Ligand code: SAM
């Protein structure tokens with residue numbers, strides 16, 4: 344019998360667990376290609392070294408300005424260029440936003456994420472959103488907004504207002520990005536991410552699988568994330584929500600196992616970041632989601648709506664958490680004890 348070399352003796356495996364921003368593309372590809380059992384073993388090992396493996400952070404999304412977006416992102420229901428049948432809505436008022444935030448808090452969310460269909464916000468819009476951020480923070484929740492491209496000054500204003508996270512996704516590899524979006528460049532995305540980082544905001548940055556990308560695109564996408572000057576504190580991995588009328592409607596879906604592999608490699612590349620199992624859970628079995636948690640995903644969007652598309656209903660998620668013995672992470676300082684919350688049901 345020929346002598347086999349232990350996979351654990353491989354220099355790449357031996358280095359797993361340390362926080363690095365100098366990953367090589369070949370290393371990312373080697374991780375994506377590991378035998379599935381080895382990949383999950385290492386991802387779970389690194390996950391346990393940094394997080395409670397039975398705890399998941401809960402965020403809730405609200406679209407505060409819907410549709411009529413001038414950008415041409417080929418996946419998006421909100422672009423003005425595609426006939427998706429979406430009803431556009433102007434910026435919500437403060438009362439409506441706070442009402443939704445209270446409900447999300449009562450349901451166990453500790454972070455409230457507000458999304459707007461802008462290319463970039465105008466000062467008047469930013470001023471209104473800054474008031475919303477302050478209001479949501481007063482409820483004791485963490486805040487996240489996603490408003491498109493920001494200048495350095497806008498990022499600083501958001502930081503001064505107390506914003507916790509700015510979401511801005513790179514979506515895919517640089518070369519595939521050009522095929523999905525023509526109205527801005529990958530460098531535009533990287534510039535906004537840098538504006539947020541230098542303003543001291545926590546960065547939430549990830550992407551979407553199922554945009555017609557190749558395995559190399561997925562490796563390059565993960566490599567770009569993991570070689571940013573600092574790892575994003577939160578890394579949302581979305582599966583495309585296919586919207587009739589968008590160019591990517593009907594695109595090939597990633598296999599469940601390929602999706603889990605990407606989650607596991609994100610966990611290995613960015614050991615201390617929250618990896619969010621984001622859009623697409625309504626298309627996934629409970630078993631696929633369980634594998635994602637095993638692979639190191641530790642955050643979800645909770646609530647039956649994402650921005651404009653569906654998400655699993657709260658009862659289904661509460662039951663899934665219970666079956667898996669997962670607790671919702673408690674970081675919210677003002678949870679109401681009398682309300683019927685996910686925390687109380689499964690915490
Ligand atoms: N307009 C801003 C922007 O694009 O930066 C913020 C809102 S936009 C809806 C936020 C993110 O949602 C996008 O960057 C994209 O990654 C994700 N997204 C949009 N449509 C999606 C879909 N159909 N499926 C999965 N993710 C989607």
Ligand code: DTB
Pocket residue numbers: 404420456458489510512549550579580581584621622649650651652653
């Ligand atoms: C992210 O990565 N996923 C969220 C959040 N950031 C803003 C958005 C998902 C949107 C899914 C499509 C929709 O509901 O319109």
Ligand code: SF4
Pocket residue numbers: 412413414415416419420421422459460461462491
């Ligand atoms: Fe506009 Fe954002 Fe949708 Fe692109 S993803 S069309 S920028 S709302």
